[in-house]
Amino acid sequence: MEKLTELDIEKRILQFPDWYFEDDAIHAEFEFDNFKDCFSAMSRIAFECEAQNHHPDWSNLYNVLKISLSTHDVNGVTKKDFKLAEAIDAIVIPEDE
Structure with a gap:
């Protein structure tokens, strides 16, 4: 898996309004x-992570979920991270938005 350039990440992240790029990872808070x-x-995200064999750094405090995605093998963001972000958005963002 190839690490994406900052320019490529900035272009791709435009499709993910709830996510931002910082410190070699993409992040979201729901x-x-x-x-x-x-x-x-x-729980639903965990099953998707297992299916993709890609696991986030995340934390939960009551009703808030913070997620950071990066590909540790390359110390940065790859297409794999955006694929998981897309699946996470499908789980947490209502379809009528």
Whole structure:
């Protein structure tokens, strides 16, 4: 897997309005109505991570989920990170938005 250039990352991230690039990773923060909804999303995301064999750095505090994605093998962002970000968005962002 090849590390993306900053220019390529900045172009790709335009398709992901809830994400930003910083410190060799892409990051997002999602707020849910309550802890149960947040944990439910985390569980669904975990199954997707296993399917893609790519795992985020993440944290949860009550109803807020913070996620950072990078490909540790290349110490930066790859297409793999954007593929997982797209799947995460499909899980946490309602379709009517």
